[in-house]
Structure formats: C-alpha cells, structure tokens
Amino acid sequence: MNYSVVIPAAGQGKRMKAGKNKQFLQLSNIPLIIHTLLVFEKDPWCKEVILVTNNEEKEMMMNLIKDHALQKVNDFVIGGSERQFSVANGLGSINDDTIVLIHDGARPFIEQSKIHELVLCAKDTGAAVLAVPVKDTIKKVTESKVEETMERSSLWAVQTPQAFRLSLIKKAHELAKKQSFLGTDDASLVENMNEPVAIVEGDYLNMKLTTPEDLLFAEAILASRKGKQ
Numbered sequence: 001m002n003y004s005v006v007i008p009a010a011g012q013g014k015r016m017k018a019g020k021n022k023q024f025l026q027l028s029n030i031p032l033i034i035h036t037l038l039v040f041e042k043d044p045w046c047k048e049v050i051l052v053t054n055n056e057e058k059e060m061m062m063n064l065i066k067d068h069a070l071q072k073v074n075d076f077v078i079g080g081s082e083r084q085f086s087v088a089n090g091l092g093s094i095n096d097d098t099i100v101l102i103h104d105g106a107r108p109f110i111e112q113s114k115i116h117e118l119v120l121c122a123k124d125t126g127a128a129v130l131a132v133p134v135k136d137t138i139k140k141v142t143e144s145k146v147e148e149t150m151e152r153s154s155l156w157a158v159q160t161p162q163a164f165r166l167s168l169i170k171k172a173h174e175l176a177k178k179q180s181f182l183g184t185d186d187a188s189l190v191e192n193m194n195e196p197v198a199i200v201e202g203d204y205l206n207m208k209l210t211t212p213e214d215l216l217f218a219e220a221i222l223a224s225r226k227g228k229q
Contacts, residue, residue, distance in 0.1 A: 003119050004098055005040055005161065006090035008052040009033050009061070009105030010079025016211060021057060023105050025215070028222050032209060033061070034068050035108035041070050043112050045119060047098075048074035050090045051105075084182060084189070088173045094166055099123055101161040102169075102186045106209045109221055115161060118200045122163035127190045129163070130202035131156040159202045162186050168195065 009023045016022040023033035040046040049072045053061045058076055065073050075093045079086035087102055094100060099122050103110065114130060121128040134155040140148040162185065164172075172189035176182070183189045187197045209218055 001045055001116075001119055001123065002047045002098065003045055003101055003163070004048045004050065004094050004096075004166075005046060005101040005103055006050045006052065006087055006094075007033075007036065007040075007103050007105050008079060008083055008086045008090065010052050010054045010057075010086050011083060016209070016214075021054070022209065024060070025209075027108070027215070027218055030068075031064060032108060033105050034064060034070075036103070036105050036110075037065070037070055037073065038068075039108070039110055039112065039115075040103075041072050043115060045116060046072055048072055048094075050075050050077055050093045052077045052079045052086045052090045054079060082182065084173070084176070084186075087186060088177070091166070091170055091173065097165065097167050099163055100166045100169060101163050103161040104208050107160055107206060108209070108218070109203075109205050109207060110159075110161065111203055111206070114200070114202055114206070118161055118163045121198050121200050122165065125196065125198040126168050127162075127164045127187060127195060128198040128200055129185075129187045130159040130161060130206065131199050132159065132202045132204055132206075133157075156199060158185060158187065159206050159208075160185075164190065 025032050027035055040049050051073050055078050077089045077093055099119050118128050118130055134152055134157055138150040139146045172193055176189045181192055190197055205221055
C-alpha cells in the first residue's frame with residue numbers, strides 16, 4: 001500500500017528559542033529533520049516525500065538531503081505564511097489520487113507500524129489521524145478562572161501523521177481557502193466539510209519537539225532506542 005507524505009518544515013519554531021529553524025538542531029549529531037526523513041526513507045510503503053521549506057533555507061535543505069543520501073525526497077516546495085498554506089503548496093506537487101500523509105518535520109519518533117495502521121485506515125475511511133488518550137485532567141479556563149473540568153474519557157491529543165485520500169484533503173483545503181477558514185490541523189479542514197475523521201491510537205513517544213525541554217526527552221528516547229539495537 002503506497003503513500004506520499006508532505007512534511008512542512010518551513011516554520012521558525014520560536015518557542016524552541018534556538019535562534020534558527022529547529023529542523024537544523026542536532027540530535028545525537030544528526031539534524032532533527034533528517035531523523036524524521038529517515039523514518040520515511042526506510043519505509044517501503046513510502047513512494048515519495050514532498051518537503052516544504054523556506055525559500056532562504058531551500059539550498060541548505062537540499063544539501064542536507066544530498067549529504068545524507070536520501071532518495072525519496074521528490075520535491076522541495078516553498079512554504080506559505082501559515083502552516084496550512086504550506087501544506088496546500090505541498091499537496092499541489094502530488095498528482096496521483098493516492099493516500100497522502102501530512103507529518104510534522106519536528107516529530108522524529110513516529111513508528112513505521114503506526115504509519116501503516118494509519119494508511120490502511122485512511123484507505124478505508126478517507127481520513128484518519130493518530131491520537132492518544134489525554135492522561136492529565138483538562139480544565140477550560142477563561143481569564144485565569146476555571147469554567148469547567150472536561151470529561152477526560154472523551155478527550156484525545158492528536159498527533160501526526162494525518163492521512164487522507166488526496167482528492168478529499170485537496171477539496172478541504174480549497175473550501176477552507178474560499179471561506180478564509182484557518183484550521184488548527186489538517187483534519188479540522190476535513191471536519192469543516194462535515195466529513196468523518198477516524199482515530200488510530202498512536203504512541204506517547206511520538207512527541208513534537210517544540211520547547212528546549214523537549215530536546216532532553218528526545219535525546220533520552222534516542223539513547224533508549226540505541227540501547228535496544
């Protein structure tokens with residue numbers, strides 16, 4: 001079951017406080033984006049990667065791909081002012097009505113088995129996301145005051161990849177553009193069309209590296225995996 005994957009990597013990640021695009025930060029002496037790309041490079045189901053980058057960093061990204069001998073990055077696309085627009089640009093590079101995954105460049109620990117579960121689910125349903133049950137108590141807060149304690153059993157923290165039939169997600173992006181609707185993730189654009197989105201249970205280690213503290217956890221995960229090899 002083949003798929004294409006769009007990886008937005010154009011954002012500057014200001015919460016990381018690195019002074020540069022976090023995709024170039026080193027984890028065990030390898031750039032973060034390379035760790036992520038290697039997952040798809042090694043997956044026989046992945047037929048191509050569309051990498052979305054900044055115009056100023058395109059050459060740097062291309063050199064990284066060359067240095068690490070990655071073969072599946074099929075196109076480099078320039079990102080937009082918002083992640084949603086960057087993804088739309090990436091989707092425009094794919095022509096076959098295939099299953100397409102959209103995955104954060106800063107999420108390097110996705111497991112191949114979870115990717116395959118997700119792809120098979122999206123093939124059947126049209127749209128599927130990875131998510132994990134929320135472990136903490138979640139409270140709705142307004143002006144520093146608790147309004148409501150949410151019912152935790154129905155709350156899930158959504159991850160990437162998110163998987164879609166290409167025709168469906170392109171239609172969702174076109175409608176969002178027409179409505180000037182800015183979603184919180186790609187699945188929310190499909191939800192905006194009143195189309196169902198299936199959940200595939202993910203892995204708590206499939207974290208997105210967002211803040212400096214996350215780098216400590218990332219190095220620990222890498223060390224743990226190295227110890228199991």
